[in-house]
Amino acid sequence: DVLVDARDAARTYGRGPTTVVAVHGATLQVRAGDRTAVVGPSGSGKSTLLHLLAGLERPSGGQVSWPALPTPPAQPAPTRQIGVVFQGPSLIPALDVVENTALPLVLAGMPEGRAHQRAHASLHDLGIAGLARRLPEELSGGQAQRVAIARVLTQAPRLVLADEPTGQLDRATADHVVDVLLSAVDMLGAALVLSTHDPAVAQRLAVRREMHEGRLLAPHGTRGPQS
Numbered sequence: 001d002v003l004v005d006a007r008d009a010a011r012t013y014g015r016g017p018t019t020v021v022a023v024h025g026a027t028l029q030v031r032a033g034d035r036t037a038v039v040g041p042s043g044s045g046k047s048t049l050l051h052l053l054a055g056l057e058r059p060s061g062g063q064v065s066w067p068a069l070p071t072p073p074a075q076p077a078p079t080r081q082i083g084v085v086f087q088g089p090s091l092i093p094a095l096d097v098v099e100n101t102a103l104p105l106v107l108a109g110m111p112e113g114r115a116h117q118r119a120h121a122s123l124h125d126l127g128i129a130g131l132a133r134r135l136p137e138e139l140s141g142g143q144a145q146r147v148a149i150a151r152v153l154t155q156a157p158r159l160v161l162a163d164e165p166t167g168q169l170d171r172a173t174a175d176h177v178v179d180v181l182l183s184a185v186d187m188l189g190a191a192l193v194l195s196t197h198d199p200a201v202a203q204r205l206a207v208r209r210e211m212h213e214g215r216l217l218a219p220h221g222t223r224g225p226q227s
């Protein structure tokens with residue numbers, strides 16, 4: 001079951017002398033149960049690669065497809081089947097935590113009462129039921145990321161893409177957010193692709209793929225430099 005299949009997918013920004021090749025032909029298949037870290041320094045193309053895998057951007061070369069995910073007609077990508085966690089604030093400021101968490105279901109047409117029930121269940125499952133009535137401005141960075149993960153859990157996608165989800169967090173908070181993310185992905189039986197500049201975060205995932213100047217290097221598997 002290949003959830004996302006990137007073949008020689010490239011992404012170039014601009015034209016002429018100002019052209020930036022953000023991603024050179026990247027080839028990557030993600031299957032159910034995979035836990036893949038894309039690790040590299042800032043500017044190496046991680047965010048662009050994750051946007052290609054999410055269908056948020058079109059490749060300028062090669063292909064990205066989602067063989068095992070149903071894509072609605074006239075849509076470029078199976079967005080409901082793909083959950084995304086961004087680095088920075090992604091919650092709607094005017095909505096409280098339950099409303100933010102329920103949003104994917106409400107937008108998909110589920111009645112609010114039922115959507116809120118599901119949202120409460122997700123918050124409970126991730127141990128943050130106590131935050132339900134807070135507004136985003138009343139959350140710490142780590143709490144906000146846990147709510148963003150609860151929102152993905154409520155959406156129940158089969159593929160989760162997390163773009164530097166710990167980039168703005170201190171070490172202890174980052175470790176905890178990775179724990180929460182891994183347990184949410186386990187609960188969903190989903191696949192995870194996470195980008196990070198932090199080798200300690202990457203080490204938590206079974207497969208690491210390094211990115212360097214827009215190039216996605218061959219997999220390391222469990223054969224890290226330490227083992």
Ligand code: ADP
Binds near residue numbers: 014020041045048
């Ligand atoms: P990372 O996530 O590893 O920091 P990015 O994918 O954000 O890397 O960026 C890769 C390269 O592409 C960088 O040189 C960046 O400046 C460039 N880039 C990213 N997005 C755009 C854009 N919308 N327009 C122009 N250049 C971009």
Ligand code: ADP
Binds near residue numbers: 086087088090
């Ligand atoms: P970086 O990864 O370079 O630090 P960000 O993660 O803040 O940058 O955002 C990268 C890109 O993702 C931006 O160009 C922005 O347009 C896009 N983006 C951020 N949030 C969303 C969203 N909720 N939906 C779609 N695109 C988004």
